Amino acid sequence: MNKRRISLPVQILMALILGIAVGLVCFFTGMADFTTSYLKPFGTIFVNLLKFIVVPVVLLSMIDGIVSMDDMKKVGSVGVKTMAYFLVTTAVACVIGLIFANIFNSAGLFPTLSLEEGAVWDKPTTANFMDTLIGIFPSNMWDAFVRADMLQVIVIALFLGGAILAAGEKGHLCRDMVSSANEVINRLMEFIISLSPIGVFTMMAWVVATQGAEILGHLALVLLCAYLGYAVHALLVYSLSARAFAGMNPIRFFQGASAAMIFAFTSTSSAATLPVSKECAAELGADDDIASFVLPLGATVNMDGTAIYQCVATVFLATCAGVHLSMGQMATIVVTATLASIGTAGVSGAGMIMLAMVLTAMGIDVNLIMIIYGVDRLFDMGRTCLNVTGDIACSVCVTKWERDKAEKSAGAAK
Template structure:
């Protein structure tokens, strides 16, 4: 008989509950040192594996995402408009996420934790714009990899992806090698993600044992902050763009997209939602050929929900570590998230990978990611729903733009 395997999200949920229970038990019995000495090291191993995989995942998935778009010449203006729409809305999503996170932080709703004696949090200094711009471009490719300088890694990926496309048929071998390596790294990433329940249990038990039940209330607040960002972005950006650019009433837009939004919310998979998204887009009036291009591309590169999540999470975790993010660092978050949206979304566990990437760029200990990873599924439901809504909105807008262009050329 085949035994039904417990899904990974359910495993993580069980690990979260057990971790909280063990943490509270150790907190009230005064045995928090047990979690520090015997449980946290296993969580640290898991986080080290995350750090190990971040650079190759970002590098290879971005290059692979760029070279897979070689049919952009065929689709011409449709591809340019689609990518531009996704990048602009992602940048706006980052700003919305940072605004809400700073409002919550200013109100004293995000805590500063005393996590461990001797812990050192690197506080990056604020640099002017030109220094930041110069620092984006690497002088040594390997140095960027070793130091996990994520903006430089992204630039390297953009350069190599563009060069492979420019090489045409002579770059075929490089294209195949990148695709093959990306598939291998993706499988390795899946294995590391499968260890999540261990990391969640050990780190959650340690955090709760050392901080008490108060940390659970703070997690509820950071969830509230993220969902407020999701809702505001959907209403202000997606429905407004559908109304302004596609001439569609916001109520009709949300009503037509509701089936895909609900499916995405429950499945937490943009790819699995594609058939429903196509039906919704067609019902709302998007051209079938444009939807066939925009929606699959959107499931790969449209990461507005993830952008809001990682901005909120970064500010929250920075506050936990006692790090004050400067305006320059917040601009860096926006640039990093927007550029990273080109390729990382297609990777399993992309939200956590991007968050680890941003924390690294900000000089914040990646170990802190485990404070909120236990409730990542709750974040994921909202951000996937938002991503799919954005895909449908983009399909409608691009369809309208192409229809207007065709009418103008027909005159």
């Protein structure tokens, strides 16, 4: 008899619930050290595997997506539409985040917290846009791979993919090598993903056991504010764009994207969710070559959830520091958070680094970031889920735009 296998999303959800339960038991029985010594190491191994696979997945899948289009004009067309979609939705996300943060702040719902004594955060060296722009272009390809600088990796993929297309017949060997290597990496990625229930269980048990109900109690309102922003953005922006641009029922869209949303919520890594996102995008009707281009790009530059988180966290930390933000400063937050979100790597916890950049730009003490650092993973779960949902929505919309463009071109040619 064939045994019915439990699906991976269900396994992950069960691991999440079990991890929380075990963490609470360990917290209330004073056994938090047990989770740190014997459970967290397995979670760390899983996270290390995710970090190990991120660079080759993004590099190879993007190059393969570019060369599979067989047309530089299509690459440019898809790229412009994709970036326009990401920039607009990220700016809207910032506005939504600021609206909810100010509502909570005006109602006096943000508690006043004090910085933990001795807490230190390494401040970013710069928030200068031009320095960031220069840093996007690598001077050493291998150094970009070693440091996992995802923006540089994307630039490398764009250049190599474009060069392979430009080489024509002489570039066929490179094209075949990329396609083969991408398939191998995808199989390796599937194996690593199959281990995700173990990673989710061990990491959640450790987080809950060490942080406990005390931190969750202090920051419950801030978490609620952020998650309200996440929910409103998903329901309004993504469902409306799916309906308006792709003619898709919002319920159908969220059903099709649910597997990737669950995996992103538990893994907190947009890049690690790429294989699941591709399957969801294909189920929703996105073209494979467009999804192979849009999804890896979105895993690095589309950070709507991160933008909402940065805005909420900035207002909250400013309140903790007794700083009143003016409308001009709010506008600065929108611009800075949008640019910072575009530079956020699609790996777990990267949003904290970008938050430090936003706080520096606003002149707020970066050491205050330690107030929410302990529960960043709880923020990260929601914002990563939203980021991945946006990537899938973009791939569906761009596919529809490209199909409409192709139909118009075909009609004009008759």
